[in-house]
Amino acid sequence: MSELTSQLIVDGAAPLDPALSPDGRWVAYTVSPAGRKGRHPSRAIWIAATDGSSPPKRLTAGTANDSGPRWAPDSASLFFGSDRVRRGNTQLHRIALDGGEAEALTTWKSGISDYLPLAGGRLVAVVAADEIEPNDVKVWGQQVPYGRLRLLDLDTGELGVMDGLGDRHVVELVQRPDGGPLAVLTWNTPDLDPVSLSCELHVVDLDTGKVRHLGPAASEASSPTWWNTGAHWQVCYLGLPGAIGGNAVFDEEHRDLTAGMNLCPFELKQVADGRPLALFADGLDTTIHRLDPDTRRFQRMASLTGSADSLTVNHSGEAVAMLMSTPYEPANVHAGPPDGRLIRLSDTRPELREFRWGTQERLAYQASDGLDLDGLLILPVGRSRDDGPFPLITLVHGGPYGRHADRFMLSAHSSGQWLATAGYAVFLPNPRGGMGHGHDFAVAVAGKAGMEEWTDIVSGIDLLIAEGVADPDRLGIGGGSHGGFLAAWAIGQTDRFKAALMSAGISDWGMLVATGEWGILEASLGGSCGWEGPGPHRHDLLSPISYASKIQTPVLILHGEEDTSVPLNQATYFHRALRRFGVENEFVVYPREGHGIQERDHQLDMLERTRAWFDRWLGDPLERPESSDGTASV
Numbered sequence: 001m002s003e004l005t006s007q008l009i010v011d012g013a014a015p016l017d018p019a020l021s022p023d024g025r026w027v028a029y030t031v032s033p034a035g036r037k038g039r040h041p042s043r044a045i046w047i048a049a050t051d052g053s054s055p056p057k058r059l060t061a062g063t064a065n066d067s068g069p070r071w072a073p074d075s076a077s078l079f080f081g082s083d084r085v086r087r088g089n090t091q092l093h094r095i096a097l098d099g100g101e102a103e104a105l106t107t108w109k110s111g112i113s114d115y116l117p118l119a120g121g122r123l124v125a126v127v128a129a130d131e132i133e134p135n136d137v138k139v140w141g142q143q144v145p146y147g148r149l150r151l152l153d154l155d156t157g158e159l160g161v162m163d164g165l166g167d168r169h170v171v172e173l174v175q176r177p178d179g180g181p182l183a184v185l186t187w188n189t190p191d192l193d194p195v196s197l198s199c200e201l202h203v204v205d206l207d208t209g210k211v212r213h214l215g216p217a218a219s220e221a222s223s224p225t226w227w228n229t230g231a232h233w234q235v236c237y238l239g240l241p242g243a244i245g246g247n248a249v250f251d252e253e254h255r256d257l258t259a260g261m262n263l264c265p266f267e268l269k270q271v272a273d274g275r276p277l278a279l280f281a282d283g284l285d286t287t288i289h290r291l292d293p294d295t296r297r298f299q300r301m302a303s304l305t306g307s308a309d310s311l312t313v314n315h316s317g318e319a320v321a322m323l324m325s326t327p328y329e330p331a332n333v334h335a336g337p338p339d340g341r342l343i344r345l346s347d348t349r350p351e352l353r354e355f356r357w358g359t360q361e362r363l364a365y366q367a368s369d370g371l372d373l374d375g376l377l378i379l380p381v382g383r384s385r386d387d388g389p390f391p392l393i394t395l396v397h398g399g400p401y402g403r404h405a406d407r408f409m410l411s412a413h414s415s416g417q418w419l420a421t422a423g424y425a426v427f428l429p430n431p432r433g434g435m436g437h438g439h440d441f442a443v444a445v446a447g448k449a450g451m452e453e454w455t456d457i458v459s460g461i462d463l464l465i466a467e468g469v470a471d472p473d474r475l476g477i478g479g480g481s482h483g484g485f486l487a488a489w490a491i492g493q494t495d496r497f498k499a500a501l502m503s504a505g506i507s508d509w510g511m512l513v514a515t516g517e518w519g520i521l522e523a524s525l526g527g528s529c530g531w532e533g534p535g536p537h538r539h540d541l542l543s544p545i546s547y548a549s550k551i552q553t554p555v556l557i558l559h560g561e562e563d564t565s566v567p568l569n570q571a572t573y574f575h576r577a578l579r580r581f582g583v584e585n586e587f588v589v590y591p592r593e594g595h596g597i598q599e600r601d602h603q604l605d606m607l608e609r610t611r612a613w614f615d616r617w618l619g620d621p622l623e624r625p626e627s628s629d630g631t632a633s634v
Contacts, residue, residue: 002354004421006607010035010412010600013348016043017068017310018333020321021075024314025050026097027321027345028069028078029333031062034411035600039592040087041065045080047097048345050319050335056346059099065090073121079105081112092126092152105152106159113147114172118206119179124152126159127170129190144190149173149182149204162204164211171199176226176233177272177315181205183224183235185217192517201235201252214252219243221250223267228274230293236276238268243524244401245443246435249278249291249298257296262438263287265298267309271317277301277338279311279322281436283374284362284406288320288338301339307331307405313338321345325407327360352410356381358420362406365463367432367456374436375460376404376428377469378420380621385469390425391618392470394461398481400433400445400453400525412603413480413503413596415610422611423621424476425469431456433482447527449482449509449542450489457486472496474618478556478610480504481566481595485544488574491555492547499617501610503558504566504595507574509539517564548577554584556613558606560593586613 011034018029027050030043044062048055060066064084071078076097081090085104089111095102106112106126114127129145147170149162168186175182182204187197199221201214218239225236235252246264249257258265267279278298280287286308289298306326313320321335324342330349336342358378367373380390395416397404409416409428416426430436431453433445445453464470476499479487484505491500506512509526516522523529527538540546555578559571568589575587588609590602597603615621 004355004418006418006604008351009410009418009607010603012330012351014331015046015323015333015346015348018312018321018323019069019071019078020050020312020314020319020335021071022073022315023075024316024319025075026071027312027333027335028059028071029346030067030069031058031346031348033600035603036598037600040083041598043067045069045078045095046346047078048333048335050321050345052343052345057099059095059097060102066093068115070115070117072117073119079115079117079124081115092124105154105157108159110145114170115152116173116175116182118175122154123206124154125173125175125182126150126152127173128159141189141191146190147171149184151206162209164204164209165202168200168202172222172224173204174224174226174270177270177274178233180233183226185221185224185237193519195519199239201237203235215254218248218250218254220247223269225268225270225276226274227270227276227291228293229296233274236268236291238265241439242443242446243521244446246401246437246439246441248439251296257291258298260438261298262441264435264438264442265289266435267311269311269313271313272315273317275317277311277313277317277320279308281403281405283436284376284404284430286405290338304342305406307407308334325405327406328357328408330408330410355421357417358426359384360406360409360416363460363463365460367452367459369452371432371441371456372437373430373432373456373460375430376406376409376416377464378409378416378426378428379469380423380425381421383423385467388425388469389465389471390423390469391474391476391614391621392425392427392461392464393419393476393478393614393618394427394429394457396429396431396457396477396479396483396486397434398479398483399435400431400449400482401435401442402482403430403434403436404428405436412606415607418607419611419614422615424614424618425464427460427464427470429457429460446524447538449525449527450486450544451542454486454489454493457490474498474621476500476614476618478503482506484566488544488555489547491551491553492544495552497553499614500553500555501558501613502555502571502574503606504560504563505557505570505574506543506566507545507570507577508543510537510543511569511573512566513539515567515569545573545577548574548583549581551578551581551583554613554617555586556610557585557587558597558609559589560595560597561589561591562593563595565595 092105109131110129116125169190203212221239263282325331333346334342478501480503510530
């Protein structure tokens with residue numbers, strides 16, 4: 001067997017953005033390097049026959065950022081965005097199925113942010129920002145131009161604006177399956193407004209330009225989708241019933257079509273007969289559902305092991321494609337009938353089959369209050385439970401509305417198998433607040449970040465100790481984003497961890513309200529903003545920084561310098577507090593990086609530095625600790 005290296009992880013490629021042709025014969029997708037080698041990303045577009053009758057074929061060279069393939073209505077050509085003319089500036093292109101040179105269709109100065117080929121094949125709906133002169137004076141609300149809905153005439157090349165949406169920023173759009181009007185989601189501002197972002201739903205008649213306004217949509221609305229109720233066409237969409245919590249599907253009258261379900265919809269797609277398909281997070285797995293127009297409820301069609309996302313559907317709904325990953329197989333494009341067997345079409349990481357992986361187990365257990373929980377355990381490579389106890393590293397997912405699905409855990413950011421290769425057992429808990437168990441489970445952390453979700457994690461660790469899997473004297477914890485928050489929270493509540501990793505984590509909820517791009521929405525987790533009065537404030541009780549004087553655990557802090565979701569000041573504040581109280585820590589800032597670390601060299605550093613940090617504080621994971629009588633434990 002070959003030795004797994006950080007270079008092999010980072011130098012791989014991943015499929016993204018599958019798009020099924022209207023006739024169901026082809027799937028287009030992009031292939032992206034795992035680690036970006038320069039300032040600008042590069043991707044290539046590939047196509048594959050959905051029946052697997054021929055090997056995938058690359059359509060573009062991958063020397064620019066070619067992304068977002070969209071099929072022409074006749075399935076004969078592909079539209080895609082590319083910055084091949086000027087890096088960082090996306091324009092609309094078209095390419096024939098037999099490859100050849102792509103045709104540039106736009107030269108819009110501010111670039112194209114979205115596009116949708118329309119029925120009939122003559123027009124493309126385009127979202128393009130107003131062309132304004134650059135100005136280095138930043139005036140809030142004026143520095144980001146509004147995205148406008150425009151129609152591109154493919155015969156003349158003219159790009160005309162649709163005026164009926166007024167001063168609204170266009171976010172998403174979809175055409176009715178019969179070639180009728182557009183359903184459009186808009187924001188009140190192109191900025192991700194940290195105080196009062198509002199989303200609205202509209203129907204735009206392409207013939208007359210008239211707009212029917214359907215009113216405000218739910219929080220974080222996305223994926224507008226047409227469906228046929230049996231009597232008429234209507235729009236539905238994904239959104240949140242409250243400020244946080246699990247997604248729901250709403251109709252155009254904003255009624256929740258998924259109320260009471262104990263699983264969570266996260267993707268929604270329309271089909272020609274008007275019965276939309278949806279992907280649901282269902283515990284550790286994923287399910288495909290179809291909306292029943294009579295009951296206005298979703299009915300299960302198929303269950304998929306592990307994770308599936310990026311659902312795409314052909315015009316009739318008889319075929320689907322998506323990215324799927326199982327415990328020992330990385331994500332690849334799969335296609336087939338929505339209620340039948342899906343076959344793998346892409347194979348972007350065949351070299352990984354040369355390696356042995358740690359056994360990945362499903363866990364089911366109860367929280368201290370009796371709530372049913374799930375998670376995953378990865379054992380060290382080549383070891384079984386009988387070989388324990390092992391040093392255990394707990395990796396907490398982000399969100400909190402995320403989850404650890406039963407998928408392949410290997411990347412620069414989800415390093416479960418990377419750590420298992422080094423001899424660690426890895427615990428991947430799904431505490432309350434995450435997706436996969438319905439809205440009530442997800443919303444349980446509102447105003448209570450770090451409370452019950454933390455004790456949920458403790459319950460899992462205690463179970464693994466009791467079962468002889470985890471060595472109680474060699475425990476580590478880490479995570480990114482909200483997982484980084486929980487790692488920082490954990491070490492302020494207990495000294496049982498010997499090492500911690502805080503990656504892009506939150507240390508102070510009040511400061512996140514003040515500087516993070518989501519603004520006061522973060523108060524739904526932290527419990528307050530800080531401007532309600534002189535305090536005491538709820539968010540102080542729930543902020544890791546408040547417990548810095550109690551911390552004894554060594555901490556590795558990793559953060560992107562240009563992170564706008566969780567700004568760098570969160571890490572800087574925590575680092576300064578640790579220094580003030582003499583806590584061993586290492587503070588690493590990655591230049592040019594945002595909330596996710598993208599550059600190859602930085603990803604390599606993350607992998608190597610993380611494993612070295614746990615090695616330093618947990619000891620050699622392959623050494624067996626001695627029992628109290630001086631003999632090696634077995």
